[in-house]
Amino acid sequence: MYAEHEQEAPARSEAAPTAFRAAEKLYQLRREQIFRQRKGKRVSKGVTVRATDLTSVLDLGLAGEERPLPLGVARLPAQLGVPSCMPPSAAAYAFDAHPGLLLVRGALPPGLQRQLVMEAFTRFCEPPNHTTLTRTHPAGLPGIWAATQQGLRLQPAGQAACEAASGATGTDVSTPDGAPSDGSASSGRTTSIWGAGGGGPTADSLLRKLRWATLGPPYDWTQRRYLREAVHDPLPPQLRSLATELAGLAASLLGAAAAAGSGGGGVADGAASCRNGAAEGSLGGASQAFCPDAALVNFYYEGDTLNGHVDDAENSLGQPLVSLSLGCDAVFLIGGHTRDVPPTPLLLRSGDAVVLAGDARRCYHGVPRVLTDRPLPAALRADGREGGSSSSDAGNAAAFAPFARHLQHCRINISVRDTR
Numbered sequence: 001m002y003a004e005h006e007q008e009a010p011a012r013s014e015a016a017p018t019a020f021r022a023a024e025k026l027y028q029l030r031r032e033q034i035f036r037q038r039k040g041k042r043v044s045k046g047v048t049v050r051a052t053d054l055t056s057v058l059d060l061g062l063a064g065e066e067r068p069l070p071l072g073v074a075r076l077p078a079q080l081g082v083p084s085c086m087p088p089s090a091a092a093y094a095f096d097a098h099p100g101l102l103l104v105r106g107a108l109p110p111g112l113q114r115q116l117v118m119e120a121f122t123r124f125c126e127p128p129n130h131t132t133l134t135r136t137h138p139a140g141l142p143g144i145w146a147a148t149q150q151g152l153r154l155q156p157a158g159q160a161a162c163e164a165a166s167g168a169t170g171t172d173v174s175t176p177d178g179a180p181s182d183g184s185a186s187s188g189r190t191t192s193i194w195g196a197g198g199g200g201p202t203a204d205s206l207l208r209k210l211r212w213a214t215l216g217p218p219y220d221w222t223q224r225r226y227l228r229e230a231v232h233d234p235l236p237p238q239l240r241s242l243a244t245e246l247a248g249l250a251a252s253l254l255g256a257a258a259a260a261g262s263g264g265g266g267v268a269d270g271a272a273s274c275r276n277g278a279a280e281g282s283l284g285g286a287s288q289a290f291c292p293d294a295a296l297v298n299f300y301y302e303g304d305t306l307n308g309h310v311d312d313a314e315n316s317l318g319q320p321l322v323s324l325s326l327g328c329d330a331v332f333l334i335g336g337h338t339r340d341v342p343p344t345p346l347l348l349r350s351g352d353a354v355v356l357a358g359d360a361r362r363c364y365h366g367v368p369r370v371l372t373d374r375p376l377p378a379a380l381r382a383d384g385r386e387g388g389s390s391s392s393d394a395g396n397a398a399a400f401a402p403f404a405r406h407l408q409h410c411r412i413n414i415s416v417r418d419t420r
């Protein structure tokens with residue numbers, strides 16, 4: 001990973017004016033005071049969001065949509081092997097200016113998007129996974145999503161008991177109602193750390209502070225290393241196989257594009273992949289199999305940014321990083337090996353996957369803007385109905401509705417890595 005990111009607009013206005021920084025400033029949300037004249041005086045009329053010009057942001061369109069592509073962007077032929085787990089409308093793109101970068105538009109089917117969103121707010125941000133809140137709440141905040149839905153508050157006594165019982169890593173933990181459902185995948189319920197009264201913080205205020213969670217070995221931003229010795233669950237198998245499929249796709253598509261002399265490139269023979277948990281190939285080289293074992297889940301709200309960085313804490317930088325977008329659209333910047341290289345702004349939508357492989361794996365990238373003012377795709381809206389109209393579909397839609405409401409102003413990114 002990288003140095004712990006700021007997710008508030010950075011205060012460093014004196015930051016070196018690199019090309020990357022200039023692009024970040026262009027897209028960051030900025031609020032401006034507006035004034036009017038009253039009796040010859042300038043009086044504040046309030047605050048407004050500065051209009052951002054997004055015309056230079058490369059938008060490849062919605063899944064299934066065909067748009068003329070700008071020079072230097074190639075749509076890669078699907079027959080090279082879009083995995084069957086992806087929708088037929090998925091389309092993969094390579095970029096001449098960024099060898100090794102693959103964008104798979106619409107890679108995640110709607111049902112999988114919904115499932116990952118629900119897990120992000122339940123299982124992924126619960127013990128033993130570490131989160132933004134682990135420092136202040138070492139035993140974690142199990143059941144935080146369900147508690148938010150019920151308007152509950154943290155009960156200091158329950159939290160203390162939970163910490164004592166869990167040895168500050170929290171395995172036998174609680175939800176407010178003790179009833180796991182689609183909205184609370186947590187397990188093991190004994191005492192509740194949430195309640196209706198008291199002076200503790202509301203679950204909602206705590207959830208809003210949640211900016212990241214780590215899956216697999218937790219990452220320590222201070223030591224800049226993965227804590228393999230810490231109690232952790234393995235990376236969820238679904239993320240592991242999804243990332244492996246996408247990395248394999250990137251390897252074959254980008255490799256083929258490079259061989260044909262257009263787009264892609266920068267990826268050594270990447271067909272090797274880690275299946276059934278068995279690594280193939282030798283350690284340390286480009287021929288090593290991709291075995292994703294960790295992920296960072298980022299939660300973004302209006303005004304949040306992820307500053308330009310290179311993910312360089314993994315031992316095997318020869319292995320790709322696979323990044324999945326959910327919820328609100330975002331502007332993603334991908335640059336070069338230094339911040340002086342002007343980055344390309346790309347629009348990312350829910351369901352898109354980005355693979356940073358080969359040369360792109362060592363390039364600066366970041367998220368200067370989350371676009372919280374746009375409608376979500378139908379599959380993620382509270383009123384959305386994707387698929388049939390059976391009673392189980394209706395049940396699923398009802399279970400997803402609170403997540404859909406939350407997502408209207410939230411973006412989730414899951415970046416899957418091989419840390420060995």
Ligand SMILES: O=C(O)CCC(=O)C(=O)O
Nearest residue numbers: 296298311332367413415
């Ligand atoms: O949110 C994104 O799209 C990028 C996330 C990222 O760069 C990271 O987690 O390292």
Ligand SMILES: [Fe+2]
Nearest residue numbers: 309310311365
């Ligand atoms: Fe990153």
